[in-house]
Amino acid sequence: AQTVTQSQPEMSVQEAETVTLSCTYDTSENNYYLFWYKQPPSRQMILVIRQEAYKQQNATENRFSVNFQKAAKSFSLKISDSQLGDTAMYFCAFMNPFVRGAQKLVFGQGTRLTINP
Amino acid sequence: DAGVIQSPRHEVTEMGQEVTLRCKPISGHDYLFWYRQTMMRGLELLIYFNNNVPIDDSGMPEDRFSAKMPNASFSTLKIQPSEPRDSAVYFCASSLLLGASAAYNEQFFGPGTRLTVL
Numbered sequence: 176a177q178t179v180t181q182s183q184p185e186m187s188v189q190e191a192e193t194v195t196l197s198c199t200y201d202t203s204e205n206n207y208y209l210f211w212y213k214q215p216p217s218r219q220m221i222l223v224i225r226q227e228a229y230k231q232q233n234a235t236e237n238r239f240s241v242n243f244q245k246a247a248k249s250f251s252l253k254i255s256d257s258q259l260g261d262t263a264m265y266f267c268a269f270m271n272p273f274v275r276g277a278q279k280l281v282f283g284q285g286t287r288l289t290i291n292p
Numbered sequence: 293d294a295g296v297i298q299s300p301r302h303e304v305t306e307m308g309q310e311v312t313l314r315c316k317p318i319s320g321h322d323y324l325f326w327y328r329q330t331m332m333r334g335l336e337l338l339i340y341f342n343n344n345v346p347i348d349d350s351g352m353p354e355d356r357f358s359a360k361m362p363n364a365s366f367s368t369l370k371i372q373p374s375e376p377r378d379s380a381v382y383f384c385a386s387s388l389l390l391g392a393s394a395a396y397n398e399q400f401f402g403p404g405t406r407l408t409v410l
Contacts (some may be wrong), residue, residue, distance in 0.1 A: 183339050218381060220401035249403055266335065272397050279325065280385075280399060282335040 176203045176271050181283035188257055189291050195242075196252045196268030202233050207271045209243065209250045210280065215263040223265070226278065254288075262290045296402035298384050304408045310372040313405045316365055317386030323397060325385040326359055326369050337385075341367065374409045381406050 178201045190192045200209070211223040226234045226243050233241050238258075254261055255291045267283040294389070297316040303309055312323045325340040351357045353361070361367040370380055371400040387398040 210326075216404075218404050220383065220385075220404075222398055225398065270397065274389065278323065278342075279337040280327075280335075281337075281339055284334050 177204075177207075177271075177281045178253055179267050179269050179283035181267055181286050183286045185287045186291070187267045187289040187291060190257060192257055193253065193255050194257055194288065196265050196267075196288065198250045198252070198283055199275060199281075200248050200267070200269050202248070202269065202271075204271055205276075206273055206279070207269060208210065209241075210249075210264045210268040210270065211239070211241070212263075212268060212282075213263045214266065215260075216284075220266075235264075253281065257290045259290050259292060261288065263288060294383055296386050296400055298402035298405050300405060301371050301403060302408075304410065305374055306410050307375055308373045309409075310370065311345075311374045311378075311407060311409075312383075313369040313382050313407070315367045315369070315384030315402060317367070317384070318388075319365065319399055321386035321388050321400075323387040323389075323399075324361060324367050325383075326367070327383040327385065327401075328382040329383065330379075338369070338382075371407075374407075376409045379407055379409050385400070390398070 180199050207228045209226045213221045218227050223236050224236045233243050238255045238284050240253045262287045264287050266285045268280040270280050271277040299314045323342050326338040330337045338351045339359045341361045359369045381404045383404045386401045387399045
């Protein structure tokens with residue numbers, strides 16, 4: 176079974192700084208997807224960014240980018256020019272959409288990120 | 293599109309009572325997922341459906357939990373009888389198509405139902 180580990184329960188940075196959230200995962204599969212979801216105090220789950228394992232290029236979405244190291248099974252999220260609205264819980268998640276019965280998100284424990292003014 | 297709709301948003305009930313949570317997925321989506329979020333266990337899948345058929349229910353805690361999807365636009369998660377340890381936020385999510393291009397693999401989450409069992 177796949178597992179996802181986020182080793183940083185909490186992080187805090189000043190507005191406009193850059194912050195990196197860590198995520199490692201364990202799988203024996205070769206094709207899969209990785210995601211970062213954001214959960215603000217409203218508790219709504221919002222997709223931040225996704226990465227296909229077969230792509231070597233790291234995904235980017237505006238101020239958000241990932242460092243995907245497939246051999247190391249590492250998938251970190253970098254937030255540049257952090258904003259107050261980035262304050263939220265961030266969850267790393269794994270999914271294998273290609274195998275029936277495995278098409279579920281497996282989440283890490285989450286990292287609570289606070290952006291201070 | 294209104295997104296995934298869940299009702300109720302909040303539910304407070306007493307131990308032993310039956311609880312029914314409801315979900316309307318995004319129109320046209322083929323997959324529906326039920327997740328539970330607790331402090332102790334984090335976010336975990338309970339069950340998911342493809343074209344109204346349950347595919348994986350291994351996350352359903354015990355026989356007190358049951359889920360149905362009678363049609364493409366409606367699903368229920370029922371707990372009978374409820375217990376205090378069932379207190380959690382229950383999320384419903386839907387997805388268009390899995391295993392195809394990346395754009396189809398996003399799971400869209402509803403706002404969740406916060407369940408409190410006293």
